[in-house]
Amino acid sequence: MKPSVSSLYQAVELQQEIPPLLIGERANSNGSKKFRELLLADDFESCLKIAQEQEAKGAHIIDLCTAYAGRDELADMTTLVQMCAGSVKAPLMIDSTTPECIEACLKLYPGRCIINSINLEDGGANLRRICGAAKKYGAAVVALTINEQGMAMTAADKLAIAKEIYAIAVEELGLRPSDLLFDCLTFTVGSGDENLRDAAIHTIEGIKLVKKELPGTLTVLGLSNISFGLAPKARRILNSVFLHEAVEAGLDAAIVDAAKILPLARISQEDREVCLDLLFDRTAGQEPKPLMRFIEHFSDRADDDFDEEKGSGRTPEEQLFHHVVTGDKDGLEDILPVLMERYKPLAIINQMLVPAMRHVGELFGKGEILLPFVLQSAEVMKRSVTLLEPFMDKIDGESATKILLATVQGDVHDIGKNLVDIILSNNGYKVYNLGIKIPAEAIIEKAKEYDVDLIGLSGLLVKSAIVMQESMAQYKAAGLKTPIMLGGAALTPKFVAESCVPGYDGPVVYCRDAFAGLKAVREFEDGTLTSTVFDRITSVEAMKPGVKDAAIDRDVPVPTPPFIGQRYVEAIDPQELFPLVNIQALFRGRWGYRRGKMGAEEYSELLTTTVQPIYDGLIEQSLEQHLIAPKVSYGYFSCYSKDNTVFIEADGTTYPFAFPRQTEAPHLCIADYFKTKEEGGDIAGFFVVTIGEKMAETTARLYDTDAYHDYLMLHGFSVEVTDALAEYWHAKMREELGIGDTNVQGVVTQGYQGSRYGFGYPACPDMDVHKPLFAFLKPEKIGVSLTENMQMVPEQTTSAIVVHHPQAKYFAV
Template sequence: DLIYDRRAEGYDPLQKLMALFEGATTKSLKAGKAEELAALPLEERLKRRIIDGEKNGLEADLSEALQSRPALDIVNETLLDGMKVVGELFGSGQMQLPFVLQSAEVMKSAVAYLEPHMEKSDAEGKGTIVLATVRGDVHDIGKNLVDIILSNNGYNVVNLGIKQPVSAILDAAAEHRADVIGMSGLLVKSTVIMKENLEELNQRGLSADYPVILGGAALTRAYVEQDLHEIYQGEVRYARDAFEGLRLMDALIGVKRGVPGAALPELKRRRVPRREPALEEPQDVGRSDVATDNPVPAPPFWGTRVIKGIQLKEYASWLDEAALFKGQWGLKGDTLQSEGRPRLRGWLDELHTKNMLEAAVVHGYFPCVSKGDDLIVLDERGNERTRFTFPRQSRGRRLCLADFFRPEESGETDVVGLQVVTVGSRIGEETAKLFEADSYRDYLELHGLSVQLAEALAEYWHARVRSELGIAAGDPARLEGMLRTEYQGCRYSLGYAACPDLEDRAKIAQLLEPERIGVHLSEEFQLHPEQSTDAIVVHHPEANYFNAGGRS
């Protein structure tokens, strides 16, 4: 009636609809849910608490269950059954990651309550895995999600943290008598480290002792289950997410213990025979067709400047909410509005009131020229200060990042911008505390928000650079256009396709001295704290993102 506007004398469908919800409040809805739970049999009620992520009343139910059943039976036959349902719901797309983590929090609380009632042998778990982010990689969110899911499904997890050399991983595996080793990494370079680690296990004769699960954004199933499987003399498998890691762990332990019917999933088969790439002599393909007569803007200063104390309100409006809600928090559908926005508002208020952010920028403008594939940064006298060498496309326009600057032979000097931004280390410390406190959903959300706020700060500062260079007149009016780079120039972060060499960070650090804002470069060319980004800022109107592949 409301949709078709079927109003009549004395009848308003909107009023009728509102009357259905008269007296309904959040408190009454929660009370109704509690009554619904209370009506269930005890075992079903405990299982439902895990699935729904409902802590209220949990301890009373566990206390009642202990009167008739051993603690270990409650865990194995009821609580883990609930977590199994959670995994199935997540796998089928019916449950989203934040709610999975709420279920894991309830599971953790339940096991903590029951542990004093277990024998020591009861608490040894279903099996043991040593988890680590590999040497040189500071990213740990994916690894920690695996820790959460495995530990709350009955496994003992030895989480070594980030930047772990293979020797530390193997020492921990021996000390804890691990059944499986899990290695994680976000960087492309980490895939090479993983390969080296597998070769080290081969050389030490340990490949038969330790099946290996690998995961991380830079990995592919084909690379792990074809290329690395051919190298490793034991079992190696790829886990796309934490629940695939759980299924693999179940299979590996089942096979090891001779459980009837236990088997590993089939490896991804190679569709075409592997061929070694033909080695070709590098060819000088020359410069691309990028224009060399565009105006060169005058920078407001030469050298570097440091800006500290940037307020959240200045860059919060640059936050990419889609990347935060979908990419970082794992929300989709109606929950983007019902869960995402209210929780984001709450977090932004908390960041402000608890003073968790220490946003700062160091940036600068430098004279430069290009020569072939090189960008040469000059000093005030026109002498070479440092140079960056970038890959060039082997086909198409044959683009190279150096092409967006005046060639040396033109006799003209160009300008390049460099920037490093950070939201500080305090927010990372708060995130770590949440993980240690088993506040899994808050941990996921604060970590994801901190990463996206660093990106928002980088976008905000890039806009300021465009304004200072006098090229901001064509900037789009809406954030969506900004995020689609519908403006003049481009911000290239190191490690991506156009400038893949992370070693170049040392050159940027030498020029900008980012330690002045609390950002340091590791031996593996990673920025610390993690919530920091660097960039080469290009003003050329044709500059855009492109994939250079490799040097031709």
């Protein structure tokens, strides 16, 4: 499982797919004059608004600090932590050096926090207290490279202190390496102090050393210190360039004002070089010195002087390249005939279109372009090839590398596979997309028939990963040695390396996403493709599975349900669901409109002018075309727990639901939240909800007609609307049980109690429980069926067990 933190609303991975993790720094009484003045005026609502504004501008985490002379830090922090818990989706960083304050906040916050910070300034006494609280409440910790002699200045000293902290926090106190975010500290290069001319160099080198010498740990940096003392406009550029260099060195997270970071693509090469001269003390000894050159260079810079030149007078070759990179289909019919007067169609594809798509992939990898725009570029590529095809010889393209793609047997999810198809086919490769639920026998048959060079297999949930593992023996027995690429949400490099690679004679490669698949294909062409390997990091402390150390209250009263048994509900207005759609998850996660290296204003404009209108248009389309038909099968059932199993009594039959237990503290299991038979038994709720088949049919048509961008948009929208339906019905069930006051608009009050756990997800990954669930909920009547791998059809369907216990929370095993 990837190291993450969480709020009441969402989990955030500490290692972002496109680094760094951005930690908003403005809700800090020491770093923000505005925040401090609001705090001194006891204007907590406005303090909260600053946190919310940072989230809107792209911060993944919000740093919260209220320490200030004359104020009651404990009272201020606990007040704001509670307010943020209910109103800010981004997880919190508790910024305090007072153990009592930190622990009070951890008790209140309904998620996993980061603590900022620990150090060895007092020899480790405070560190031990704070790490003890982090261990107890499951928090991550920022560790500053400071000891009794002060702040580490050199890279070697930074590493030495980091190792000391690691020894105490991990080896002595039992934190995991991934619980530590080391801050190697940086000092300004803008003061003119000769002793600090190499400050950035030592910080960059310190990050590299920590990542190398302390594997599994993470790194963080208070970014803006590097430019302290310089003009605001120049600081913005220097900070942005320094951030890029730090990320290249291995930086995982940055404490920044997200609104003041520029995407590197918007900084001219000349500006970059001047910044790099200062950061790395280049051309030292020359006059003027790097600092003076930097000051002079930016002395008359306007704040909005960051736009790239639009360019004019492009050649037709450059125009086509630009069309692909910008995703602009208009005018292709005029450009391509001109180019065909000078080039053969295949030359246009290989020498212009494919390099343009590769450049798009490179920009995506750097975080300078977002996934929706990649798909728009792919549409330009596809349209261009379609226009060129009538003029191509039959032999054209026959030598292209051939890849077979399939979603494995029993799995109905195809969005990941189809994205791989889009990226590969529009980079000049021949792709055979077999579709979903493809058995190993068919994959073997088609791989031989098409004589493919690579095989790509996809699957979303845990069961699909097992299918991939078990099918390796079949591919081996069939004599295949074709490289196999594996991808899907349930896969990890460790699983592929240890469970799939040994069972097959050819290379088996873990691919995190479509661009990792593209990289694997290119490595195959270069003759460098090898199987995935996993470097195991030995755990310092391993606790036996099955140990219970979570204190679950056994005296919680059992609510009285309105009925016992199963019911159907179909009269649900789709407009009731839209207020519950998780906009952040949709825009950033499903659609890929992440801020990345984009400036805050630019990102805000993108959301306002592009993303929100797409969302509004999909709501209108779904209502006009009746794409959403919400239906529910649900019920309440008597039950009791024993060890890790909940026994459900329905229709005269007892159905066992076995749940896994965490192997690390606090060793939670869903069964812990239910009373045993000896305690009098309990009540469990279950539901299956679906928005129907029409949405899936519509997304399939978009994909088949090469409308890649619209396909991604509608598919992501449908998944989040399905999740909104699940949240809507969970609210209804809490209302029926008398344990929550969440109204249909999704306003969560302090009456919210319990949790819902979706089958196939972190706390209950086993999909086989769908078999007993279908036996007593009978969702076939609302059009839902099961595949042989226990996955539900239509894809836009979800299921869950509803737990009423007030301590029930989300966790992973």
